[in-house]
Amino acid sequence: MRTKIILLGHSNGGPTMSFYQAVAENGISYCQGSNKLVECDNDRTELPPADGIIFMDAHPGNGINAVRSINPAVTNDAAVLDKIRTAQINPALDPFNSENSYNPNGPSMYSEEFGSMMFLTVRSFLSTRAIRSNDSMDKIDWCSSNNSTPCALPRVSMPILVAAMGTHYFVRDSEIFYEMAASKDKDFIVIEGATHGGTPCKECEQYPGQYSNTVKNLFDYMRDWIHERY
Numbered sequence: 001m002r003t004k005i006i007l008l009g010h011s012n013g014g015p016t017m018s019f020y021q022a023v024a025e026n027g028i029s030y031c032q033g034s035n036k037l038v039e040c041d042n043d044r045t046e047l048p049p050a051d052g053i054i055f056m057d058a059h060p061g062n063g064i065n066a067v068r069s070i071n072p073a074v075t076n077d078a079a080v081l082d083k084i085r086t087a088q089i090n091p092a093l094d095p096f097n098s099e100n101s102y103n104p105n106g107p108s109m110y111s112e113e114f115g116s117m118m119f120l121t122v123r124s125f126l127s128t129r130a131i132r133s134n135d136s137m138d139k140i141d142w143c144s145s146n147n148s149t150p151c152a153l154p155r156v157s158m159p160i161l162v163a164a165m166g167t168h169y170f171v172r173d174s175e176i177f178y179e180m181a182a183s184k185d186k187d188f189i190v191i192e193g194a195t196h197g198g199t200p201c202k203e204c205e206q207y208p209g210q211y212s213n214t215v216k217n218l219f220d221y222m223r224d225w226i227h228e229r230y
Contacts, residue, residue, distance in 0.1 A: 014058020018152035024049035038127035063131030159185035165194040167201040
């Protein structure tokens with residue numbers, strides 16, 4: 001009997017595992033195209049597809065999370081940036097510092113050394129931490145980035161389990177994953193009282209120990225889901 005492979009995508013594992021499966025099922029054409037901020041290389045061929053994926057409080061993607069972290073209520077951007085740059089930012093790493101080749105009047109030509117600060121190059125930033133969007137909530141171009149769970153799931157056919165943690169803020173994202181997934185066999189649950197890591201949210205309890213069984217509930221359900229299918 002062939003060994004079954006079940007991927008577990010927790011948090012950032014969501015876009016990672018769904019990307020892998022989408023490429024494995026559809027080939028490199030999935031992660032290439034003029035719409036992509038960065039296309040994948042041609043060396044991702046013949047990936048063995050998994051037999052299923054469990055999304056444990058997975059998030060939609062690094063770029064999507066970044067877009068949603070922008071506060072549209074802020075109207076004094078220049079003042080905020082000036083304060084941040086003078087009080088909190090290392091000038092040697094500031095992309096708005098003219099000494100780092102910033103040009104306020106045109107394209108800024110940063111050096112390769114400066115462009116690789118914080119372990120990121122321009123290419124790696126665009127490939128994993130950027131996405132096109134006209135609105136931070138419902139006008140996101142899901143497939144402009146390959147780091148995008150909502151883009152991958154419509155191209156995934158294997159069974160999936162979407163498990164949201166009830167006290168974290170990825171519950172609606174988990175609902176979106178379930179709604180968008182092409183899998184005919186898909187399941188959605190919410191673990192009441194669970195934090196992002198599945199552990200009990202003690203400050204959410206109305207009495208001591210109310211959510212002490214969150215980890216057991218999560219893994220028992222995952223176990224039963226796997227046994228029913230494989």
